[in-house]
Amino acid sequence: GAVVSQHPSRVICKSGTSVKIECRSLDFQATTMFWYRQFPKKSLMLMATSNEGSKATYEQGVEKDKFLINHASLTLSTLTVTSAHPEDSSFYICSARDEFPGKETQYFGPGTRLLVL
Amino acid sequence: GENVEQHPSTLSVQEGDSAVIKCTYSDSASNYFPWYKQELGKGPQLIIDIRSNVGEKKDQRIAVTLNKTAKHFSLHITETQPEDSAVYFCADKSLNALWGKLQFGAGTQVVVTP
Numbered sequence: 001g002a003v004v005s006q007h008p009s010r011v012i013c014k015s016g017t018s019v020k021i022e023c024r025s026l027d028f029q030a031t032t033m034f035w036y037r038q039f040p041k042k043s044l045m046l047m048a049t050s051n052e053g054s055k056a057t058y059e060q061g062v063e064k065d066k067f068l069i070n071h072a073s074l075t076l077s078t079l080t081v082t083s084a085h086p087e088d089s090s091f092y093i094c095s096a097r098d099e100f101p102g103k104e105t106q107y108f109g110p111g112t113r114l115l116v117l
Numbered sequence: 118g119e120n121v122e123q124h125p126s127t128l129s130v131q132e133g134d135s136a137v138i139k140c141t142y143s144d145s146a147s148n149y150f151p152w153y154k155q156e157l158g159k160g161p162q163l164i165i166d167i168r169s170n171v172g173e174k175k176d177q178r179i180a181v182t183l184n185k186t187a188k189h190f191s192l193h194i195t196e197t198q199p200e201d202s203a204v205y206f207c208a209d210k211s212l213n214a215l216w217g218k219l220q221f222g223a224g225t226q227v228v229v230t231p
Binding site: 006 | 149151153158159160161162163166206210215216217218219221222223224226
């Protein structure tokens with residue numbers, strides 16, 4: 001299957017600092033990427049849809065000033081958690097949509113474990 | 118799109134037996150149904166998918182069936198092995214879904230005991 005990478009795989013930061021997570025599609029171009037948050041033993045909660053060259057579309061209840069998304073190229077989207085607090089600690093996962101005709105499939109990255117102290 | 122219900126939430130099977138997970142969707146415009154396997158601490162991995170113009174698809178020990186009339190689809194794992202232990206998520210995508218967003222089920226924790 002297609003490969004999507006995330007960096008870092010895990011990060012610990014102090015409360016009040018900002019953390020940037022990168023998501024890259026390694027073998028296809030993705031005009032659309034998605035950012036999810038997952039709580040322990042729960043399903044995937046979509047935070048926002050990242051579109052190359054335009055503003056991200058946020059799901060209801062997700063603070064756009066808190067979770068900054070930038071999709072600067074067809075292979076890279078970044079999520080920045082600004083002024084992180086302990087309640088932001090979670091597992092963040094991105095996915096990239098392969099839009100080649102006949103594929104139209106989402107592939108997920110390995111996830112980033114964020115711990116805010 | 119809309120809601121996807123997934124059952125059971127947990128499933129314990131003996132090695133070698135079969136496992137079946139069922140999902141029900143409500144949006145008649147749904148046309149794509151992927152299944153993902155998520156191991157502990159990792160991202161979900163696409164294991165099989167089916168589109169609405171097909172009733173069944175098989176890949177080695179994994180198969181998916183789709184009943185459009187009843188609006189449900191199922192994942193079948195035969196000859197289960199310990200490495201099949203994971204959380205499995207079903208999802209669907211509606212023709213009307215903005216950006217091709219997927220709607221996920223709540224997940225099924227599968228435990229295969231040797």
